[in-house]
Amino acid sequence: MNERETQLRDLLVRGLGGDASAYHVFLKDLSTHLRGFLRVRLARLPDDVEDLVQETLLAVHNQRHTYDLDQPLTAWIHAIARYKLVDLLRRRAGREMLNDPLDDELEVFAVSDHDAADARRDLGKLLEQLPERQRLPIVHMKLEGLSVAEAARATGMSEAAVKVGVHRGLKALAELIRSGHENG
Amino acid sequence: MKTDDLIAMLANDADAVAPQVWRQRYLMAMSAGLAGAVLLMLSLLGIRSDIAAAAQLPMFWVKLAFPAALATGALLAALRLSRPGIALGRVGTLLAAPVLAIWVLAGLALLRAPEDAAMLVWGETWAACLVNVPLLSVPAFIALFMVMKTLAPVRPVAAGAAAGLLAGSLAAIIYSLHCPELAAPFIGLWYPLGMLIPAAAGAAIGPRLLRW
Structure with a gap:
């Protein structure tokens, strides 16, 4: 587990315990990683990136009770982001639009992107x-x-x-x- | 809405979340499903009248243990498939082991009395088994899908199949208290087929019902 993941996980765990400000920081950090992760994978659909960042954040929030404290955070976040991404690609044009294989879990926290575009939706x-x-x-x-x-x-x-x-x-x-x- | 506003909105009331809620939810769904199966069996089928005598026979317990072992594997599969990013691990082995074991017993029974093969395989109630196991699985099927719907399965076909198989194996445990058959070939063929019906139904409707 790398340092960034350890930090994020710590914030999430505090958030799940009811610490709203830690949870806020967690979501904020997570959004930059999601944006970087999704922007690479949606290179041909740049206008969809911010929508998908929002949709994934909402999913993470709604499903936060499914996070197991014994589980690597990367695996959990990656599976949620991937689920939402595949859903979008299936609607759009199919998997051939993927530039990268989706299975590399390590990458979720490897990139971050603070530059939020406007969401279309x-x-x-x-x-x-x-x-x-x-x-x-x-x-x-x-x-x-x-x-x-x-x-x-x-x-x-x-x-x-x-x-x-x-x-x-x-x-x-x-x-x-x-x-x-x-x-x- | 800007993403930062969404984040502020989501973070605004971060109520504490109970850890590992899925355990309790599955426990409740399985209890409700078993209770429903018992009620259905008592009202529609009844317990076999010679159950006290039957309980003296080892095959009676094999017939009970076989679906119970499958239920354990199916529960593990359902628990894992209900949450994002959890690998299935060795669940396949856990599910295959009881099937292989009953097939070994079935093979031995057939070798011992090849002239009775037709009777050992078909028994007298194979059609009832195929109807009753899926029928008794309905309460657990509904309860388990309701629970799975509150979690976040990312592989809805597999998740639906696991929920269906779990419902089917719970139903088969209860049905074994009614079922008069005791031959391993019968149990090794018709019980799995009976359980596969709810499993297939779960796989078929999973993608539609389990989206999130």
């Missing part, structure tokens, strides 16, 4: 399609930074309902991204 717009009981908690908590209690007050929902709303809303967002692929 606006997650903000997709968010608007969610039902209120999911959208409002997400907007209040995740975008405006309110606490659960504050978001509950602002929306008139119970705290439990706010938490469930955020959780289901983020899953639904991933679902919307997917159905958007299928229709478009």
Whole structure:
């Protein structure tokens, strides 16, 4: 395990324990590695890179309970990024667009790219399609930074309902991204 | 939305996540599936009336142990295939071993009484086995797919097949309490075929149901 991976893993483990600022740093670092990793592999589809970075970040977040602390972080992240990448390539044109074999796990953290292009797909717009009981908690908590209690007050929902709303809303967002692929 | 905004949004409430949630979820799904299979069997088939006598025979326990061993391998496969980046490892060997063992027993039985081969292989209830094992697997099949859906399988065909095989082998454990057959050739042929039906169904619907 290299040093970068050790650092990232440490941040994720703290995040999984409830440390939001460590988790924030983890996602931020991860996004640069994902961007570098995906940009190389999507050399012919540069406009899709940022969308896929976002989609993968959302997947990592939604599936973070599937990370096993005994497991190398590279293997977990690589499998998620690869799953999302293959999904995209299958929709686009097929595997021949891959410049590199996908099986080299070591590479996920070998590259990083801080230069975020604009995403083509606006997650903000997709968010608007969610039902209120999911959208409002997400907007209040995740975008405006309110606490659960504050978001509950602002929306008139119970705290439990706010938490469930955020959780289901983020899953639904991933679902919307997917159905958007299928229709478009 | 910019990626940084997305990150801020995701990081904003990082609730603590319980470690290894999949263990408990699979345990619950398997318990529910077994309970469902027992209820189905009691209401539709009943336990064989001579079970006390049958339990004296070693083959009764072989017939129980065979699907139980397959269930262990299938559970391991399902657990591993439910999470990204976990290699399958030696699961194939674990699944092949009980099948090979029962085939060795079947071969010995056939060598000992070749004139009875047809009876040893076909038994009297092969069709019932092919219907009842898949039927009893339905509760576990549903429960296991619901659990797998909450996790993140990256190989949906294999993951669906593992869930189906696990459901089928749990069902076969329960069905063995009803099934009157005791010949190894019968068990080595019809039990695996019965379990393969839910496994094939799982492989077929996995890609559609297990996307994330």
